[in-house]
Amino acid sequence: MTKLAALAAALLASTALPASAQEISDGVVKIGILNDQSGVYADFGGRWSFEAAKMAVEDFGGTVKGAKVEVVTADHQNKPDVASNIARQWYDTEQVDAIMELTTSSVALAVQGLSKEKNKIDIVTGAATTELTGKQCSPYGFHWAYDTHALAVGTGGALVKQGGDSWFFLTADYAFGYSLEEQTSNYVKANGGTVLGSVRHPLSTTDYSSFLLQAQASGAKVVGMANAGLDTANAVKQAAEFGIVASGQRLAALLFTLAEVHGLGLEAAQGLSLTEGFYWDRDDQSRAFSQRFFERTQRMPNMIQAGTYSAVLQYLKAIDKVGTDATEPVAKALHEMPVDDVFGRGGKVGANGRLIYDMYLMEVKTPAESTKPWDYYKVLATVPGAQAYLDPAKSGCPLAAAAQ
Template sequence: MARALAVAVLGLYLWAGGAAAQPLKIGVLTDMSGVIADTVGRGSVVAAELAVKDFGGAVLGRPIELVSADHQLKPDVGLTIARRWYDEEQVEAIADIPVSTIALGIQNLARVKGKIALISGSGTLDLFGKSCSPTGFIWTFDTTVLPRATVLSVAQSGAKRWFAVGPDYSFGHQMEKAVAETVKEIGGEMVGSRRAAIGTADYASLLLAAQDAKPDVIASSFAGHDGVLLIENAVEFGLLERGIRIAGLMLFESDVHSLGLDRMRGIYTTSAFYWDTDENTRNFSKRFSEKMGRPPSALQAGVYSEVTHYLKAVKAAGTTSGPEVAKKMHELPISDLTTPSARIRADGRVMRDMFLLQVKSPAESKGPWDYFKIVRRIKPEELMSETPNPACKLAQ
C-alpha cells in the first residue's frame, strides 16, 4: 500500500513537473515574401528571438518557444494559421501581423479565444476604434500619427501646398484623409490626390498629375517596394530638381538602401524608432545586424518591444491567461532597449515618442546604413489625444 502510494505521488509529481515544463508559445505572423518583407518578415522573427533571449528564455518556470509563418498578404491564409496556432498548437500570443485586414481579423479572433494580439506591422484606426479589443495592442504606428507628424513638421519649413498619393485601399484612404485634415489645420492647401493599386508597375500618370498641381510637397503613403518605385519615378521625372519635396509617410532604411542616398537625400519621413538614436538602440541594432546584416526597421523594433512587454506582463500576472495578462500589460509602463518610455491607452494604442527623420546626403553619411538624421523627437501628446478613440466601446 505504501509502495503504491509512493508511486502515485511520484507519478503526480512527474505529471505536474511535465505540465509546468510545457513551453509558452508566441507566434510571429508576418510577410516573408511580399512587398513589405524587408521591413517585417524574417527580421521580425529575429527581433522576437532577441526579446526572448534578453528576457532569459523562460517565464513562470516554462521555456519560451517561438513559431513563425508567412501569411502571404492574404487574410484567409493569415486567419487559418492564427486559428490553428490558437486552437491546436497552444500559442498564447501572436506578434507583428502586418496588413490591416489581416490584423483586424486576427485581433478579433484573439478576443474571442481569450488570446493576445501584439500588432506592430499594422496601424488602421479601426484596430483601436470600432474593432478594438481588450486583448489587442497597436504598438508602432497608426494612419493618423504618421501623416500628422510629417505634415506638422515639414510645414515648419514653409510648405503650404500638398498633394497626397497612396495605395487604393483602407490604409491609403485613411492616410490621405489624415494628410488633408492636418494640412487644413495648419492653414495649408490640398492641391490634389491620386491612388493606385498595390503592385502598380509605373507611377508616371500619378506623378504627372502631381506635377501639374504644383505642390510644395508630395506626401506618399506607399510602403515597401511600391514606395521605393514611387520615389524612383519621382527622381527620374526630376520632381525634386523642380523644388517639389517628397514626404515618405512610411519610409524605411531598406528603402533608402535600395535607391541610394544620392537619389533619396532630403526626403522626410516619420518613424517610431531609429537604430542610431542612443546607446540602447545601437546595442540592440548591433545584435540584430549580426543576424540580419542590417539594422532593424521600426516595425521590427516594435516586435522586440511588444514581445518584451508581453513577457513582463506574464511574469507579473503569474499566469498566461490572455485577459489577465492584457490587464497587466495596461498597468505596466513600457520600457526596453527600443522603447524607453511609453504607455498603453485604454483602447490598446501605445502612446509613444515619434521621430521626424530626413535622409542624409552622401557627404553626411558616416558609413553603411547611416541614412537618416533625426530632425526632432515628437512627444505623443503632440500627435495623439490622451482620450481613447471614441469609437472604442472598451474606453467608454
C-alpha cells in the same frame, strides 16, 4: 460543516488559488509572428521581425515561470483570408497564445477580430491604421510601433510648417493607405494647408507613371506618398525620372523606414522627410542593441523590428508578473505596466491598447553627410507621445470611453 472541516476547506482554497495562478497552458508559451515575408513589405518587417522576436525571448532567458517560450512564424502574403486561416489554425490546433507583428492594416484588422473572438492577445507592430485602437479596438488587442496619426503629425506637420501647404496624395488602395491619407489631410487642413487631390494605386504596382503625372499636373507643393515598402521606393525612383523634385515639388514619404532607405540608397532617398519610432544610432543603448541585432541579421533594425522585440519582451514580462499566460490577466497587466526598454522608453499603454511613446522626425542624409554604414538619418525633432498619438478617450474606442 464542522469548524475543523471549514478550516481545512479554507486552507485548501488558499493553497489551490496560487497554484492555479501559476499555470502556463500546455506548459509552453507560444508566440506567432505573422507578416509579409515574400512581398512588398518583406524588408519592412519580414523575417527580420522574427529574428527580433527570438532575440527578445533569448534576452528574457528562454523561459517564463519555468515554461519554455517558443516563437513560430508564417507569411500571410498580405492577404486577410490567408492570415485569418493561419491564425485560426495556430489558435485552434497549435496552441499559439499570442500573435504579433501583422504587417498590412487589412490583415491586422482581420486577425485582431479573430483574436477577440478566440479570447487571444494580439500585438500589432507592422500595421498602421488607427482603427485598431479606434472603433475596432479589442480588450486583447494592442498597437505598438506607430500608426497613421503619428505619421501625419510627424511628417505632415513638419512639411506644412516649412511651407509645404498644398498637397496631392499617391495612396495605396487599401485600408492603410486610406487611413494615412485621411489623417495627414486632416492635419494639413487644420494647420492652414490645402489638399488638391489624390490618386489611388494597387498594392505592389510597378508602373507609377500615370499617377505621378497627375501629381505633377496638380501643382501641389508636396506629393504625399500614402504607401509603404517597395511601393514607396519604386514611386520615389520613378518620381526622379519625371523630374518632380527637380521641378520644385517635394516628396513626403509618409511611411518609410530604415529598411527602405537602405534598399533605395542615399543618392535616391536623400532629403526625404519621414517619421520613425526608433533609430539605431540614437544613443549608446540603441547602438548596443542594434549591434547585437546586426550580428545575427547583417542589417540594422527599423521601428517595426525593434518594436516587435519590445512587444515580445513586454508580453513575457506581463506573464511573469501575473504568473499565467491566461488572456484576461495578461491583457490587464499589459494595460497597467509601464514600457521602458530600448524601444519604448517611458511608454504607457492607453485604455484603447495604443502604446504611447515618443516618435522622431528624421531627414535622410545626403551621401556626403553619411560617415559610416547605415548612417542614414538626421534626427530633426522629437514628437512627444501625447502629441503623436490620439488621446485614447477621443480615439473612438468604446473601451476607452467606458474607462473615463
